[in-house]
Amino acid sequence: MTEYSSGDPHRTLELLWGDRARPSRGPRPALTLNQIARAAIEIADADGLAALSMRAVAERLGFTTMSIYRYVPGKAELLDVMVDTVNAESPMLEQVEGGWRAKMEVCAREEWELFHRHPWVLHLAWHRPALGPNGTTAYESALTALSGIGLSDKEIVAVFNTLYGYVRGVARASVDARLAERRTGQSEDEWWSSRERFWRELADPQRFPTLNRIRNSGAFDVVEMDFEFGLERVLDGLEALVAGRSHGGTAEGGAI
Template sequence: MVDVEEPELPRGIALAWGVAANPQRGPKREMSVERIVEAAVDIADAEGLGAVSMAAVAARLGYTPMSLYRYVSAKDDLVLLMQEEATGLPTEESRNAGGWRAQLEALYREQVQAYLRHPWVLEVPIRGIPSTPNSAAWMDAGIRALAETPLTHDERLAVLLIVTGAARWTGIVLASYARLERERGMGDHEIARYEDALFRSLISAEAYPALREAIDAGAFLDESDPFAFGLERSLDGVAQYIDAVAGGDRPARAPWQGLDDAEISDDKRYREAQKAVRDAEKGLRDAHRMLRQTAREARDRRSRQRADG
């Protein structure tokens, strides 16, 4: 194994772990990183992440923007600390919810709730493995939930990624619908009916037969939680895998997936050929659409001819 030199902590991560040096002088001693982060979170909760700036936070606290830089030197560091604050910690209830599955389901629900309370967190880009205390606590809780299973440590981490990924996707969709409810003044049932009607007007059985069948079956008006269903079925698969491993059967793991054509993706002629394929596919879709339209018109004409005849 190659020795890796211990990296120097970025300022934001050092602040999150409480190992960064605090300024000894400042405009007033009551200023602190905690107050700055709290004010920034309040702004983001009320107006969105885009409204957060050093100037806006300073104005809320009654200071000049330059005074904040003595404590938080960059906006990226501030956003990291905001995310850490908004994420919080998993509760003891989730840590003691029962078996591995009950604990993971509880962690999923708590993460979704955190996203709904602070939806702007979902706008923060993912930059590698979470490296702050609260995010580490969530990872620890998820891995700990699987400690009594025969899964290896990397398998436990993979299962945790299923849960956190499901929570994030659920949060994205639910937060988006909550925003629609506020903007349109509509309830969730009204939005569902509106979208169902919109889909019915756009999606034809000729062009999208399976999707149209789902629409006609009322799939988009179903009031059950599809995200919870998806997580439950995923955990069913994990349970089956745990049973298989306990019985001595550990299937081979798939490697990381990458871009299939990564080695040639920047080649000019290759990119031109890709564009030609996309254009041809679009032309084919347009031709099929025209064919369906003319077929409908032909049937209408034939029906009128029979009626007149």
């Protein structure tokens, strides 16, 4: 299930951009917002968003639940802070040598790794971002890497969304496969082995000749989608667009 940011936007922006160490009321702070966010991230990394609650965070830190509310109004706002905290792990592409493609390759692979370190992020709606400083800085870095190569502003956004959407989609499939094995105790190979009857009795080669030919060739032996293969094909397509612009194609200006 996808979760949507539903916290108070004004309070969230204060938490993300203001003094993140100061509680809203009470005596001298014994915690920082960063400590709370890190504890919450550890819980979500280990057991998913279903295990995350203000009480669970408080217990992990050795404080009362009410003491956590002095820093964060609720779980919705905490999720926004958590997302922006992990967004600090996104690469700064200005530090990557090479052209736009080299930078986007680094961006894609780093985001792929980030999603596997923090799989719960995949269950949050990415089209409604937290709008924190770390996420905004990473987004600025990516848009800058795509600027000045002949694309219009709309195309810059579309190119980034295409690449990010691919990485996120394949990461979700990969994470779901690992989660299924963890929760059921059954590997992908074991799952398919238990359904051997499908191939033996139901997938008639006369009715499904292409499916059987590809299966017999061993092409289905790869359990996870080939991230690198797909990444290269997406980048090839985007590179063709950029090359077309540099050879006289027109780009409509204007930001969306």
